[in-house]
Amino acid sequence: MRRIRKAAALLVTLALVVLTCAPARAETRYATLTEVRAYCRERLNRLDGEFEFHYSQELDSMFADGVAINALLVNYGLAFFRYGIDRSTRTVRVNSIQYRQGFKVARLYKNGLENKISGDERTLLDRALAVAAEIEAAGGTELDKERRIHDRICEMTRYKLSDYDPGEIGFTRYDTAMGVFLYGEAECDGYSDAFYLLCSLLGLDAGFQRGEANGGGHLWNTIWLDNRWYFVDVTWDDPGTQGIGADYVSYGYFNISADVLRQDHEWVADYASCPAEEKMNWKIFPCTWGDRGEPAGVYTDAEQTLMWIVAHMMGKRTSCHYMVDGDLTYEGAYQGLRELLARVGPGLKSTPGVDPVEVSGYVLRLQPMEAYGYTVVDIGFSYK
Numbered sequence: 001m002r003r004i005r006k007a008a009a010l011l012v013t014l015a016l017v018v019l020t021c022a023p024a025r026a027e028t029r030y031a032t033l034t035e036v037r038a039y040c041r042e043r044l045n046r047l048d049g050e051f052e053f054h055y056s057q058e059l060d061s062m063f064a065d066g067v068a069i070n071a072l073l074v075n076y077g078l079a080f081f082r083y084g085i086d087r088s089t090r091t092v093r094v095n096s097i098q099y100r101q102g103f104k105v106a107r108l109y110k111n112g113l114e115n116k117i118s119g120d121e122r123t124l125l126d127r128a129l130a131v132a133a134e135i136e137a138a139g140g141t142e143l144d145k146e147r148r149i150h151d152r153i154c155e156m157t158r159y160k161l162s163d164y165d166p167g168e169i170g171f172t173r174y175d176t177a178m179g180v181f182l183y184g185e186a187e188c189d190g191y192s193d194a195f196y197l198l199c200s201l202l203g204l205d206a207g208f209q210r211g212e213a214n215g216g217g218h219l220w221n222t223i224w225l226d227n228r229w230y231f232v233d234v235t236w237d238d239p240g241t242q243g244i245g246a247d248y249v250s251y252g253y254f255n256i257s258a259d260v261l262r263q264d265h266e267w268v269a270d271y272a273s274c275p276a277e278e279k280m281n282w283k284i285f286p287c288t289w290g291d292r293g294e295p296a297g298v299y300t301d302a303e304q305t306l307m308w309i310v311a312h313m314m315g316k317r318t319s320c321h322y323m324v325d326g327d328l329t330y331e332g333a334y335q336g337l338r339e340l341l342a343r344v345g346p347g348l349k350s351t352p353g354v355d356p357v358e359v360s361g362y363v364l365r366l367q368p369m370e371a372y373g374y375t376v377v378d379i380g381f382s383y384k
Contacts, residue, residue, distance in 0.1 A: 029090070031056040033271070037072060044076050047107050050095035063092060071271035077103050077193060077208040077219070079175065098170065102128075102177025102193035106200035120178065127181040128194075132201040142204060142225055146232075147254070149198045153180060153191060154238040154249045160185035188235040192219045195234050199223065206232075207274060211267030218265065222274045223255065229274035230255040233265070251321065252365035252378045309340060309379070319380045333364055333377065 030036045030053060043051040055063060062068045069083050069092055080098040085091070099107075105125045108117055117125055135148045157180045173179050179186030180194035192208055199206035205224040209231065212218055220233035233253035253261070258269075312320035341362075365378040 029054045029056040031058045033059070033062065037273075040072055041076065044073075044078070044097075044099075045107055046111070047099060047104060049097055050093070052091055052093040055090050055092065057090070060087075060090070063087070063090070067268075068271055069094070071210070071268050074210040075208055075271065075273035077189075077196065079189065080170065100171065100176040100189070100193045102197035105177075106197045110200055120182065124178055124181050124197075128177070128197050128201060131181075132198055135198070135202060143255075145202050146199065146204060146223060146225065149195060149202070149204075150232065150234055150237065150251075150254055151249050153194050153198070153234050156180065156184060157191065157194070157238060158185050159187065159235065159238060161187050188219045191235040191238070192221050195221045195232065209267060209273050211265055213265045220253070220265070224274070225255065230257065231261045231265075232256075233261070249319070250363075250365055250378050250380060252376075306340065313381065316383055317381070318383075319378070321376070321378050333366060337362060337364060337379070 030039060036053065036055065036059070039053055063085055064087070066083065066085065069085070073081060073083075073094065077100055078097060079100070080096070081094055082096040083092065083094045086093075101121055101124055105117055105121050105128070108114060109125060114125075131152055135145055135152070138144070138148060140148075160174050160179070171178075173183055174185060174187045175189040175193075176186075177190060177194040177197045179190035186194070196206050196208065199221075207222040208219060209222050210217070210219050213233075213236070218235075220231060220235065223230055223232055231253070232255060236253045237250040309320055362382065363380045366375055
């Protein structure tokens with residue numbers, strides 16, 4: 001017994017010596033928001049359940065409360081997590097992270113851990129891979145692929161507000177890509193999660209942006225194309241949110257700049273997930289709409305515009321897109337549409353060879369292009 005105690009005491013002594021002699025590990029302290037953002041993104045891409053980091057004195061004001069860390073993390077699509085800030089040691093600890101299934105499946109697949117995907121998440125991946133394969137087979141540029149992702153999500157999803165209970169912690173079926181791929185219903189979180197998943201599978205660099213729209217919390221996406229960041233709000237491009245026909249897909253919030261989105265969206269710019277372009281980049285804006293290849297012509301004459309809209313209505317098309325010269329206001333555009341429906345609607349019914357067409361509703365979106373002197377007009381029609 002005495003020999004065992006002596007041996008144990010010797011082991012403790014050796015352990016103490018080893019600990020004393022071991023070199024202290026250097027502690028990384030981040031001095032800029034860019035460094036903190038990169039570190040958080042690295043840990044979240046690894047799907048870590050918890051992590052911590054240290055910041056230097058330069059960031060004292062930023063981490064004086066939870067605004068910064070909340071904004072940084074929710075901008076990567078997180079909804080549920082806990083955090084603590086120790087200002088005496090300048091340490092931020094994040095734990096109890098819950099990842100949306102689209103983000104989780106995308107990261108596991110990208111990290112070569114597909115064997116860890118099972119159950120409903122396996123079904124989610126299989127269905128997303130099937131859609132991605134169709135998009136890939138169609139070929140085209142990165143912009144073409146992104147547009148097909150955008151269109152497919154709109155086509156396969158009906159907007160459904162989540163029945164989330166604030167007293168509960170966890171996702172509902174509408175909050176993640178599960179809603180889009182397994183149930184065909186989702187709210188903004190689900191649309192965004194599905195967009196991220198498909199972009200990841202197709203090699204596109206997408207992200208998230210949390211903010212407010214229509215006075216409530218909202219989530220949309222970011223994407224890196226042509227060496228620039230852009231915003232994409234697939235939810236608001238799905239006219240199902242306005243009750244307009246399911247075949248209509250809008251591009252009013254497709255690859256737009258910060259100044260355009262700021263007209264009806266709000267976010268904390270200091271902690272945004274990407275430095276989105278302040279002005280539109282004309283070259284990346286689609287010159288055709290969807291895979292039908294409809295030309296987005298520029299119409300500077302009112303009669304030309306009228307003929308363009310009438311042609312779409314006579315063909316019972318669910319949408320039309322065009323650009324007009326000058327600064328068109330919402331009020332002016334809606335007034336023009338009301339006059340058009342009053343004048344042309346009845347005329348379409350009696351046109352020889354054309355089936356009766358009765359317009360029951362429409363949705364209008366404008367995308368100002370001040371730098372180029374144009375306004376993109378995007379109209380969706382619903383027929384009885």
